[in-house]
Amino acid sequence: MRLEGERESENVEDRRGSGGFGGGGRGIPIGVTGGGLGTVAIILLALFFGVDPRVILGGGDGAPPQSQVTESRPAPDAAQDEGQRRFVAQVLATTEDTWTDIFRRANRQYNPPNLVLFSGGTQSACGFAQTAVGPFYCPNDRKVYLDTAFFRDMERKLGAPGEFARAYVIAHEVGHHVQNELGILQRVAQERRGMGEAESNALQVRVELQADCFAGIWANHTEQMRRFLEPGDVESGIGAAAAVGDDRLQRRAQGYVVPESFTHGSSAQRVRWFRTGLESGDIRRCDTFSTDRL
Incomplete structure (x- = not known):
């Protein structure tokens, strides 16, 4: 990715090293509640990208997990920390420029x-944000939460290296914010009332696949405005989308797949919708709610 000379967004809140939960080798509260397949699904969220599940999939009371285990990490390198902050700020700035332009064209x-950058854990309006949940968007405070340690996990655990793979993560979460701006998340929350678990999960898959498509829209428009892509970048993004498919993550974690528990979509679906946005650049092509073919 060519980001040299690009501006940095002013909308980055760096809480790393602020003395809260986690970070700098401190204990990180990580916990799950429930049992059976539900517990497995929550554990898998450590590798997912998406809206905080407590908000979209139920709960959302802001309560920390009831059970906790302690995990420690070495203190981050200051120079690496600054480089990560700059990268995140520059990518976020490109999303701002892209979506400002798209909304302006629609007279919006x-x-x-x-x-919010954090280390280990921090408080959000959706409850306690922690590394184990992975990057997520909280519609209650309209903020994206990211522990950049997740980037290391992407490369080492998921086999999804590269700057563009990391940028895809940010663009996906911003895609949820776009959904919030358009009133989509609110309508989904209304429709979920009274739904069973399987039906609710299926609706959530459509939410996530649309955010993947919006990430593709960002890449398309940013490339048109900046010519920021380099050889291998698109493949890196596609690899990241495939790496976080529910089927691949479940097979990796438990050795088998439970399609009715999917909340983000299969690897093939995530790649398909990311490519739809990337190749078309047309937000109208990202209607995952009215199609029979995900």
């Missing part, structure tokens, strides 16, 4: 989200 105003 885009209000960009804040992005």
Whole structure:
């Protein structure tokens, strides 16, 4: 990715090293509740990208997990920390420019989200944000939450290296903010009332696949405006989308797949919708809610 000389977003809130939960080798509260397949699904969220599941899939009371285990990490390198912050701020700035332009063309105003960088854990309006949940968007405070340690896990655990793979993560979460701006998340929350678990999960898959498509829209428009892509970048993004498919993550974690428990879509679906946005650049092509073919 060519980001040299690009501006940095002013909407980054860096809480790393602020003395909260986790970070710098401190204990990180990580916990799950429930049992059976539900517990497995929650554990898998450590590798997912998406809206905080407590908000979209139920709960959302802001309560920390009831059971906790302690995990320690070495203190981050200051120079690496600054490099990661700059990268995140520059990518976030490109999302601001892209969506501001798209909204303006539709005679709408885009209000960009804040992005919170944290180490280990921090408080959000959706409850306690922790590394184990992975990057997520909280519609209650309109913020994206990201522990950049997840980037290391992407490369080492998921086999999804590269700057563009990391940028895809950010663009996907910003895609949820775009959904919030358009009122989509609110309508989904209304439709979920009274739904069974399987039906609710199926609706959530459509939410996530649309965010993947919006990430592709971002890449398409940013490339047109900046020519920021380098050889291998698109493949890196596609690899990241495939790496976080529910089927691949479940097979890796438990050795088998439970399609009715999917909340983000299969690897093939995530790649398909990312490519739809990337190749078309047309937000109208990202209607995952009215199609029979995901």
